Amino acid sequence: MNSVVVALQQLQLALNAEFADAPGLEQLSVAISLSDASDALAWLTSQRLYPQFYWQQRNGDDEIAALGALRNFETLDAASAFLNDYADQPTLRITGVNAFSPTTSCLFLPRLEWRRIGGSAYLYLHLYSETSLQDDAREARHFLEQLLPAKLLPSQRLNCVGEQHIPTQPEWHQLIERATTAIEQHELDKVVLARVTDLQFTSAVSAAGFMAASRRVNLNCYHFLMVFDASHAFLGSSPERLWRRIDCALRTEALAGTVSNHPDEHRAWSLGQWLLKDDKNQRENMLVVEDICQRLQKSVGAIDVLPPQIVRLRKVQHLRRCIWTELAKPDDAQCLALLQPTAAVAGLPRDVAHQFITQYEPFEREWYAGSAGYISQRQAEFCVALRSAKVTNNMVRLYAGAGIVAGSDAAEEWQEIENKAAGLRTLLTKTTF
Template sequence: MLSLLKTSLQQHIDAGIPAGPGVRQISLPWTPGSHVPMLDWLNTCTLYPQFYWQHRDGAQEAASCGGLLTFDRLSAAQRFLSTNRTAWPALRLWGINAFGNGNDNSEQNDGDDDSAGDGQNGHANGNDAGEPESCLLLPRLTWQRDAQSHRLVLNLASDVSLGDDARLCLAWLQQAAPATPLPPWTAQLREEVHQPERSRWRDTVAQALAQFGRGGLTKVVLARRTRLGFSGNINPHALMAASRRVNHDCYHYMLAWSAQRAFLGSSPERLYLRRQRQLDTEALAGTVASRSASATVGQLAQWLMNDDKNQRENLLVVDDICQRLQDSAITLDVMPPEVVRLRTVQHLRRAITARLDCRDDSRCLAMLQPTAAVAGLPRDAARAFIARHEPFDRQWYAGSAGYLSHAQAEFCVSLRCALAERQTLWLYAGAGIVEGSDAEREWQEVNNKAAGLRTLLTGDKPTAAN
């Protein structure tokens, strides 16, 4: 990999790279000579920040390192892509969007498909009021896999001299080390603290149920954060690799700001996939365990399909998504429900497809994030309840993770996730509370969801309850 990149970059330098500012992309097809996992390569690489992504169908995978440009709002990232779409249409940004405050009244572009999202070159930009915070990167280098086809994508960018950046990149490539296997996990769990703890969780669920009775709120998703303290430093690359091996049918994502600090997870839920004006999204709400001492997986799935509380919870999300899309959708279709089976839980899912009136990812994010599956209904009332009662800031939890380009974008909902900071892991999970919810059953649901990552570190087997 490194020799191929060095040769190609040297050829571009020899051919002449402008001394002025600009952006350039070098894309090379590549056939790995041996099987080197992307996470092994990322762990060896010393260039940060890093981003890892694998689609839930397993066919698409990417590993990126370095942040030539960083955008703290999706709209700024979109303007940058639009500015450069003629010269470099394949530019792709990777990263995450925070849960945030949302913005139903954000400015929308009502122009044609090609003008939507146009603007000036954007670096970090805090002027897009109302948008959730983002951390979206134009990486130095991305290794992409699509099925069995591999490609290396090297980006150059400079406000001063593109030629100088190319020579800087070449110097980095000459010093980069080859990939080595990830180290084994050896640290021991020393401490586990829930926020909120169990009695406060019961009280908060009771407060939500009481507010349902008074009107103005029909669903709220309550989250729990668990602090796990270990005897040694956590290697986020190794944790991501372990989750990828066992948590199938999930999007796997990781943004590492350094070797000691990363946000990562394995989420079953798509926020949206946009291909030009075609939008695919879904309602993933309604949960039961994947295993139980008293019932088979099939029996639990059948129970989920017929349970009134879970069906109502799913349809609330469907209705909310459809209402949010209706003003922007030329066509809108909802598929029949299906049960999605994961390692520790099963979910109800309904796929939703739409043909949009224009191509605008800022608009898509404003319409769809946060969904009722991670916040509640009505959205503003649910967010207000969460802000009053949850004892922590969600930040990246229940936001979104993925990539953005002019022609296509895809983000998953950042669930089943954790923030790793040296010897501490902050583990996040939540449960949808609707009329008829039971606090103890919802607590167990949170346990089941958190087990997807927790058991990888502790060796415990997931517990389950119907």
């Protein structure tokens, strides 16, 4: 097996082959060895080429580090169409993020991809041109020459000098009152409202170091980092799957209903048992289940809803019901249209809740509550972009939301979003990460 350095040398040699002076797409690959020192995130974020995209499946079995864009796609529809044009290349993956409004995406076919599935890892180098693969091979050689050795992920001492909540706590209480009034008047059944916390530091924040710190402590989560350029990034550690597709098998879930976690095992278990029995949280979860099943029913076969589970995270615990079914045919664009935004991040009815959010939430969600992941011919997987943050130089914007239903209490919901935001916030307000 090869180290990353040796694998890159082999890819350089492979580029000396004769490529057609014609349009086309080629995928070159080299297996790489894994060791305790292998860290795709460290390798990726040592580079000074963009975009960069890091993604790790919540069970840790699937990991992607994608670097440089050969093709950009502003919608998942366009990305799917591209893959269909190259159906003879089943291992191609297109990676990135979809915005909260799913008609906008930032997806790309990477020039270079570090990919690990289980205990096997590969480097994939892609060549693509609408005119000449021969010319693109020269571009690829230049790209590889710019790569830098992997460095240790940075540690930082951060000094926070400014903090602002949007909305403020009094404004949040007014917003919840407006929402519960609308629910009482049967204008909607549920709406998920969010808050941002803007933190200002005395120095630029390392998105890579922030991601690494979150990955260490926020277990049982998807981890994702989209670095747009040297100054702008979006990242998060999310417990929630939007969908996973293998051929036509579809797996999604309803993750809704929250209680705090506790370091004492018995206390944490007791809180989890309360969550399983609490009427408000059960209603909130079942609203999401019913909505997902209604959206899917015309496009899939039989739908299986599994019994409820408790998902225990670092700061909170959630109620989850998994939903399994079969698609009539593989169609990731359809999955995105059907499932995003779910009732767990928007509300019910979806269009009415979306309109309420657009009208009354005092900030733009952008990538928050969208999705992060990849598509390919055989399989695809996206997590919901929750427990997330936007990093812009020395500013960090933290996002957190809460599902508002009949009987919701503004003070309790404020505490819930405090608990959710704490999963990332505590990493920034420690002396170092």
